[in-house]
Amino acid sequence: MQVTGTVLTTRRVDAYHALTVVAPGIAERFRPGHFVSVAVGGPHTSMPSRRAFSVHDVKPDYGGTVELVFAVRGRGTAWLAERKARETLDLVGPLGRPFPVPRDPCTCVLVGGEYGSASLFALADTLQQRGCRVDFVLGAASADRVFGALRARRMGETTTLTTEDGSLGLRGRVTDALPSVIADARADVVYACGPMPMLRGVTAVAVEFDIPVQVSVEESMACGYGVCMTCVLPVIGDDGVTRMARSCVDGPVFRGERVRFEDIGTIPFDALGAPGGRAQEGGAHTRNVS
């Protein structure tokens, strides 16, 4: 649904910005893993594409608020970072396929890269309410880019932090620390959100341990609700066929082993409808049209 939300608070969190917006309809329908898309640039904007953000926190105050966490990466996010309390924002949400949660209590490792960890806390909350054990592995390039370390320490059974420059926690990447965390916790499932190369690495580790992995991907999108067809990535379906799936409506949460990470940014030759593939061979001329 589309909501005109009012900005309640804005804050800087290390390298990131956090914006709390009063958006009742979105807050009450929210489930962990959902995202929202925001129109940027005001009413007569020169930026026609919406920006998609994962939701860090949902609170019942003022009828329902959502908190978005983002990094300034371009003109749109720069505009958003300048918003002040009481200004209004055009939000659409909650969007996407949320994280599936296990029916029975189990041990879950939640892996977050950069501000991707923002979307893991609502998930951790839900998992803990269901009696699950939650362990965190959070990482980024440097200490100021690790989001939510304190909260993870408070919530998680264990919390492992990694930075590439060694300024916080272990020096290295989340995938370096992940195998021992999975082994020590005897994890049943991995959830991950962060940059694509990290998700690829996390999936490889989970596959090694033969445990399910749910990844929340971050692809650039224009709309967030399935009409622009720009946020696609190759995903293997239940029937074994690879399709160019939209991360906004088919995702953003996918089973990690179904995402063909090594083929992102290409059309795999065996994808449904790939150029030169069987499906398009000959097109109309040779196809039997009954």
Added chain:
Amino acid sequence: MLTPEMSVDMRTYLAHVELANPITTAAGCAASGAELSQFFDLARLGAVVTRSITMAPRAGRPTPRMAETPSGMLNAVGLQGPGVEVFLERELPRLVDRGARAVVSVAGGSVAEYAALARRLSDAPGVAAVEVNLSCPNVEDLGRVFARDPAASAEVISSVRATMRYDVPVIAKLAPDVADIVAVARACVDGGADALAMINTPLGMSIDVDSMRPSLAAGTGGLSGPAIRPLAVRCLWQVHAAMPGVPIVGMGGVMTGRDALEMILAGACVVSVGTALFHDPYACLRILRELEDLLKERGFERLADAVGLAHRPPGAGPRHRIDLEESSL
């Protein structure tokens, strides 16, 4: 004077097919239609123009497929879609069930492929009109785009017209980046087009100065959004001036009711909304409401009275109800 409570007659015609109002989605901007129906009732639109349907399923282009540009965006989706069989089996019936009028856009790589698509569509119930996307490379002409060549465009249109049921209008969708759009438009009408749609996205490109590579994986892409509106208005103007009797579907960066009215004044009787749908899922309904209010404010009783009105000679006042009454005396 019209009282504010009176409503404007927003009905319009695509050839002989009546639409309840002039606002439609633009081809390729509403996916299967199901996505937008979560937000509003598709039956409230004049019509839903589908994505361009191809014979076989298409995976489209690799990512990145989209790059934002000043007041617009470049896209190279590459006609990703399920192919005509799945479209007829699943997507079209769902549109019909929802009470939407479906204008089916078709795309092919050869005249024969367009004709084959028309043949598949001609027995399908619920096809209000067929829009022929001519901005496709012709595999039989070294990949030259049909829309750039009046003769090739006319050949496609006449083969679709000959194949399609007589009571389903055929709309030729034209590209703006051609030497003479009037020549292409005339060739299409001579080839049997019942209506014209313009404009498809002109080809553009942007380069990411950080990676020092093209922003889109495909290199070039179609430019859309308000940035191309003046280009669209110019094309509409020229074609309507040359062939005032041909119904035109106008599109290109329509974001508001004012933009839609501009298209109508230039000669469009139907206005399609594309890029605005990526910004605002309710764009079509908002634009329709704004357009109706603008027509009301200007004293129009019927949308049809505003079509092409900007072409009236200088000095001739706005043609509204009062003038019509006087002229009938």
